[in-house]
Structure formats: C-alpha cells, structure tokens
Amino acid sequence: xxxxxxxxxxxxxxxxxxxxxxxxxxxxxxxxxxxxxxxxxxxxxxxxxxxxxxxxxxxxxxxxxxxxxxxx
Numbered sequence: 852x853x854x855x856x857x858x859x860x861x862x863x864x865x866x867x868x869x870x871x872x873x874x875x876x877x878x879x880x881x882x883x884x885x886x887x888x889x890x891x892x893x894x895x896x897x898x899x900x901x902x903x904x905x906x907x908x909x910x911x912x913x914x915x916x917x918x919x920x921x922x923x
Contacts, residue, residue, distance in 0.1 A: 871900065 857865070875896065883889065897903050907913025 867900070868902070871896070 876893065894903075904913045
C-alpha cells in the first residue's frame with residue numbers, strides 16, 4: 852500500500868513494528884532462524900505491544916481490519 856494512502860494510525864503501527872524489529876529483534880533473528888527457535892520473550896513482547904490481538908476479530912477483543920494487518 853502506498854504510504855500516502857495510510858491513515859495516521861496505520862503509519863504509527865508500521866513505524867512501531869519497524870522500530871521493534873530493528874531495535875529488539877534484528878541482531879538475534881538470524882540465530883533464532885538457524886536454531887529454529889521462537890523465544891517466549893518475543894511472544895510476550897509482541898503481546899505487550901498489542902500486535903497479537905490484531906489478528907483476532909473485534910467481537911472477540913481483537914481489533915484491526917484484516918487489510919490493515921498487511922501493513923506491518
């Protein structure tokens with residue numbers, strides 16, 4: 852999606868996900884891939900920031916249209 856078509860909320864989400872990936876996961880991601888692991892702390896961090904609820908329908912407490920998920 853072209854950046855000019857994004858809402859302010861979507862831009863903030865995209866920027867936040869990028870900052871998380873580059874700041875917290877980048878240096879360790881290659882090792883995790885090589886070892887075939889997914890550290891629990893990653894799951895907890897993503898949950899703390901609200902990313903995990905994005906894929907859950909709103910009626911169950913989630914909160915983002917499916918097309919918005921593709922942005923991040």
